[in-house]
Amino acid sequence: MKRALVPVLAVVVALVLALAVRQVFFIAPIEANQLYWxxxxxxxxxxxxxxxxxxxxxxxVPAALFLKTRDPRYxxxxxxxxxxxxxxxxxxLGSGMxxxxxxxxxxxxxxxxxxxxxxxxxxxxxxxLVRRFGGAGADRLSAGLAVFAMVDVPLVYFSVxxxxxxxxxAEVVSTLxxxxxxxxxxxxxxxxxxFVLVLVTRVAQHRGVRALRDVxxxxxxxxxxxx
Amino acid sequence: xxxxTLAPSCPADGARRTTASVGFFRLVAAVAGKDxxxxxxxxxxxxxxxxxxxxxxxxxxxxxxxxxxxxxxAVPGIVWGALAFAATLxxxxxxxxxxxxxxxxxxxxSPAPRLxxxxxxxxxxxxxxxLVAAVIAPVSIVLYDLDVGRAGGRLLLLVALGVIGLAxxxxxxxxxLLRVRARDVLLPVILYPxxxxxxLAATRGTAALLSPTGSTDEAWFWIQFLVVYDALFIVxxxxxxxxxxxx
Numbered sequence: 001m002k003r004a005l006v007p008v009l010a011v012v013v014a015l016v017l018a019l020a021v022r023q024v025f026f027i028a029p030i031e032a033n034q035l036y037w038x039x040x041x042x043x044x045x046x047x048x049x050x051x052x053x054x055x056x057x058x059x060x061v062p063a064a065l066f067l068k069t070r071d072p073r074y075x076x077x078x079x080x081x082x083x084x085x086x087x088x089x090x091x092x093l094g095s096g097m098x099x100x101x102x103x104x105x106x107x108x109x110x111x112x113x114x115x116x117x118x119x120x121x122x123x124x125x126x127x128x129l130v131r132r133f134g135g136a137g138a139d140r141l142s143a144g145l146a147v148f149a150m151v152d153v154p155l156v157y158f159s160v161x162x163x164x165x166x167x168x169x170a171e172v173v174s175t176l177x178x179x180x181x182x183x184x185x186x187x188x189x190x191x192x193x194x195f196v197l198v199l200v201t202r203v204a205q206h207r208g209v210r211a212l213r214d215v216x217x218x219x220x221x222x223x224x225x226x227x
Numbered sequence: 228x229x230x231x232t233l234a235p236s237c238p239a240d241g242a243r244r245t246t247a248s249v250g251f252f253r254l255v256a257a258v259a260g261k262d263x264x265x266x267x268x269x270x271x272x273x274x275x276x277x278x279x280x281x282x283x284x285x286x287x288x289x290x291x292x293x294x295x296x297x298x299x300x301a302v303p304g305i306v307w308g309a310l311a312f313a314a315t316l317x318x319x320x321x322x323x324x325x326x327x328x329x330x331x332x333x334x335x336x337s338p339a340p341r342l343x344x345x346x347x348x349x350x351x352x353x354x355x356x357x358l359v360a361a362v363i364a365p366v367s368i369v370l371y372d373l374d375v376g377r378a379g380g381r382l383l384l385l386v387a388l389g390v391i392g393l394a395x396x397x398x399x400x401x402x403x404l405l406r407v408r409a410r411d412v413l414l415p416v417i418l419y420p421x422x423x424x425x426x427l428a429a430t431r432g433t434a435a436l437l438s439p440t441g442s443t444d445e446a447w448f449w450i451q452f453l454v455v456y457d458a459l460f461i462v463x464x465x466x467x468x469x470x471x472x473x474x
Contacts, residue, residue, distance in 0.1 A: 067470040067471070122420040130416065134408060136407075149421070155452075159427045160427070162448060
């Protein structure tokens with residue numbers, strides 16, 4: 001039942017994203033003041049940034065539950081979310097740099113949101129590195145890191161905010177042309193769907209890997225398998 | 228896992244019993260005292276950390292020299308960077324010592340509550356990093372020609388808060404890394420991203436206090452920020468330490 005939902009969701013997400021691409025590139029007008037085609041980045045950049053922030057919490061909350069209950073199923077979710085955070089973070093930073101080059105003339109500026117995203121992204125990269133190279137015991141260690149990362153989010157946000165007062169307005173979305181707004185909403189919806197889809201799939205993979213490992217260990221214990 | 232079976236005093240209930248007889252804070256003081264005494268007898272971490280911190284400061288300075296003087300704006304970053312690097316070195320070494328002689332297991336086997344062990348360790352680390360800060364401060368006053376008289380007390384407070392934050396977050400993760408492969412590489416990988424807000428606050432706060440044009444409001448903001456940072460991470464550390472450090 002649940003497994004059957006995944007392809008359905010995949011089709012829906014593909015449709016929504018296709019619609020979003022159509023709306024973004026063929027219907028929404030080109031921003032004619034300064035950015036022209038570069039403005040199209042906005043439709044993909046901002047949803048990805050939401051996903052990065054969401055992923056930090058989708059990783060942190062299950063990690064905390066994992067530490068409390070020791071149920072490895074929570075750990076699977078946390079690990080999948082962290083990987084997604086790294087992917088979406090890379091998209092955010094990459095597209096943000098292109099935007100920065102077009103809007104401000106430099107690839108990188110120590111602007112509030114870029115810096116916040118960068119710091120969060122670094123933590124999540126740290127999480128993935130720990131998981132990959134930590135060996136045994138890395139699951140608990142990375143869960144601890146995820147919990148600390150969650151606590152770090154407001155600290156990162158406020159430190160960077162106070163450090164650098166200059167940042168673009170947050171109210172961009174409400175001042176958009178209606179067709180632009182629709183494009184943005186479609187794209188955001190598509191990305192949320194994509195996030196859920198990839199998360200579910202990745203969790204299933206982690207679960208499968210764990211099940212295989214368990215079976216192998218039992219086989220070794222029973223002497224059925226050769227080491 | 229074995230610890231649990233060997234020590235029937237599982238943390239919660241053991242904590243209650245020992246707290247009643249010995250007193251929680253005496254246990255904290257005992258663990259901290261032991262660590263500080265071990266360190267003061269060998270002075271291994273202290274000397275190497277202090278030396279390393281000064282070397283790093285000198286290395287950074289080369290990048291920022293103009294007219295035979297280090298650019299004033301770069302100084303807080305240099306000093307805090309050096310302190311953070313040296314702290315990582317010391318944290319790794321402090322727990323290596325426990326691992327080499329397998330005394331961490333003994334410590335965890337003792338009926339002392341895990342939280343007391345953590346607080347004791349963090350306290351000892353704070354003392355050691357604080358001592359290194361005490362070494363690097365006069366060195367940087369001389370090297371960079373700093374005027375600290377104007378804001379001495381606030382500067383001291385800021386440094387103390389920064390050192391506490393470094394020690395708390397560092398102690399949690401180096402204790403966790405005890406049993407993990409590649410721990411030397413992973414400690415900075417975990418620690419630095421988490422410490423970046425602290426680093427930012429400490430650097431900006433120091434800059435505001437040191438520069439003749441710096442605003443007092445800004446300095447106070449960063450001091451308050453560090454108080455919040457330390458408090459949040461101490462709570463998180465107390466909450467996670469018990470779940471994380473299990474043999």
